[in-house]
Amino acid sequence: MKIVLAPMEGVVDAPMREMLTRVGGIDQCVTEFVRVSERVLPAKVFRKICPELFNDSRTSSGTPVVLQLLGSDPQILAGNARKAVSIGANGIDLNFGCPAKTVNKSKGGAILLNEPELVHKIVWWVRQAVPGHIPVTAKMRLGYSDKSLALENASAIADAGASGLTVHARTKEEGYRPPAHWEWISRIREHLSIPVTANGEVWSWQDYQRCREVSGCDDVMIGRGLVAAPDLGLRIKALQRGDDPDHLSWDEMLVLLQQFMDMVELQLAPKFVHGRIKQWLKMMSREYPQAMPMLQEMRSLTQVVEVRQFLRQYSE
Numbered sequence: 560m561k562i563v564l565a566p567m568e569g570v571v572d573a574p575m576r577e578m579l580t581r582v583g584g585i586d587q588c589v590t591e592f593v594r595v596s597e598r599v600l601p602a603k604v605f606r607k608i609c610p611e612l613f614n615d616s617r618t619s620s621g622t623p624v625v626l627q628l629l630g631s632d633p634q635i636l637a638g639n640a641r642k643a644v645s646i647g648a649n650g651i652d653l654n655f656g657c658p659a660k661t662v663n664k665s666k667g668g669a670i671l672l673n674e675p676e677l678v679h680k681i682v683w684w685v686r687q688a689v690p691g692h693i694p695v696t697a698k699m700r701l702g703y704s705d706k707s708l709a710l711e712n713a714s715a716i717a718d719a720g721a722s723g724l725t726v727h728a729r730t731k732e733e734g735y736r737p738p739a740h741w742e743w744i745s746r747i748r749e750h751l752s753i754p755v756t757a758n759g760e761v762w763s764w765q766d767y768q769r770c771r772e773v774s775g776c777d778d779v780m781i782g783r784g785l786v787a788a789p790d791l792g793l794r795i796k797a798l799q800r801g802d803d804p805d806h807l808s809w810d811e812m813l814v815l816l817q818q819f820m821d822m823v824e825l826q827l828a829p830k831f832v833h834g835r836i837k838q839w840l841k842m843m844s845r846e847y848p849q850a851m852p853m854l855q856e857m858r859s860l861t862q863v864v865e866v867r868q869f870l871r872q873y874s875e
C-alpha cells in the first residue's frame with residue numbers, strides 16, 4: 560500500500576520533495592525528468608535535478624527518490640542510466656507520458672507510445688545497463704491520441720524487464736482533463752505480471768479508495784493532490800487504519816511555506832523565488848481558501864526580501 564509522490568516538472572523539485580516528505584505519509588518520490596538527447600550528461604546535471612544523490616537518494620526524512628529519464632534513443636538512455644547509478648541513483652524511471660510539445664517534437668515522452676517496439680527497446684537497453692538490484696520502472700499514459708496501444712505498450716514495458724509500471728490513466732490528448740480512466744489501469748494490471756501503480760485525479764481519501772477499488776492496485780501515485788494538501792498521504796493512511804486525523808492547519812501551512820522559501824532561495828536564482836511561492840499558494844488554494852487573498856497581495860511585491868517579510872507578517 561505505497562503512496563508515491565508524482566514527478567512534476569517545475570513543481571515537485573527537491574525543495575518541494577523535502578517539504579512534502581517532511582510532512583509524511585509518502586513512501587517514494589520520483590524526480591522531475593532529466594532530458595536526455597545526444598550524449599551522456601555530466602554528473603552535475605543529475606545532481607541538480609536530484610540533489611538527494613548526495614544523501615543515498617533519499618530526502619532528509621529518509622524517503623527514497625527515484626530518478627526519471629526522458630528520451631528516445633535506447634543506447635543513450637542506457638548510458639545515462641548507467642551514469643546516474645554510478646553517482647548514487649537507487650532506481651531509474653522512464654518517462655513515456657510527457658505531453659509537452661517541445662518534448663514530443665524531439666521524440667520523447669508520450670509520443671513514444673505510438674511505437675511500442677521502441678518503448679520495448681528503451682526499457683530493455685536501460686535494464687541491461689544497470690545492475691540487477693537497481694529497479695528500472697516506467698510511467699506511461701494510456702496512449703498518444705487514443706488508447707488502442709495501451710495494452711501493447713504496457714506489455715512491451717513488462718516484457719523488457721521493468722520491475723514496475725505507473726499508469727497515468729489518460730491519453731496525451733486528454734491532457735489533464737478529468738476524469739482519469741482508472742478502469743483502464745485495471746485492464747493493464749490484469750494483463751501484466753509486474754506491479755502496477757495507479758495515477759491520476761486522486762485529491763482526497765474518497766478518490767484514493769475509489770481509485771484502488773476500480774484499478775485493483777495497491778499502490779497509488781499522487782501529484783497535484785499532495786501539493787494542494789501536503790498531509791493527504793498521512794490522512795489517507797490514518798483513515799485506512801480507522802483513525803480520524805486532523806487537517807494540517809493554515810498556520811502550519813504558513814510555516815511550511817516559509818521553510819519552502821528558505822530552501823528555494825538556496826537552490827534557485829532570486830528571480831524565480833517569487834514565482835515558486837505564488838505557484839504553491841495557487842495550488843494550495845484548492846484546499847485552503849486563505850491562500851487566495853495572499854496571492855492577490857503578493858502581486859505588488861517584486862523583491863525577494865519583500866516576499867520574505869510578507870510571509871513573516873502573515874505568520875505572526
Ligand SMILES: Cc1cc2nc3c(=O)[nH]c(=O)nc-3n(C[C@H](O)[C@H](O)[C@H](O)COP(=O)(O)O)c2cc1C
Nearest residue numbers: 565566567568591592698727759760761781782783
Ligand atoms: C506541472 C506538471 C509537471 C509534470 N511533470 C512530469 C514529469 O516530469 N514526469 C512525469 O512522468 N510526469 C509528469 N507530470 C504528470 C504527473 O506525474 C501525473 O501523472 C499527473 O499530474 C496526474 O496525477 P495527479 O492527478 O495526481 O496530479 C507532470 C504533471 C504536471 C501537472
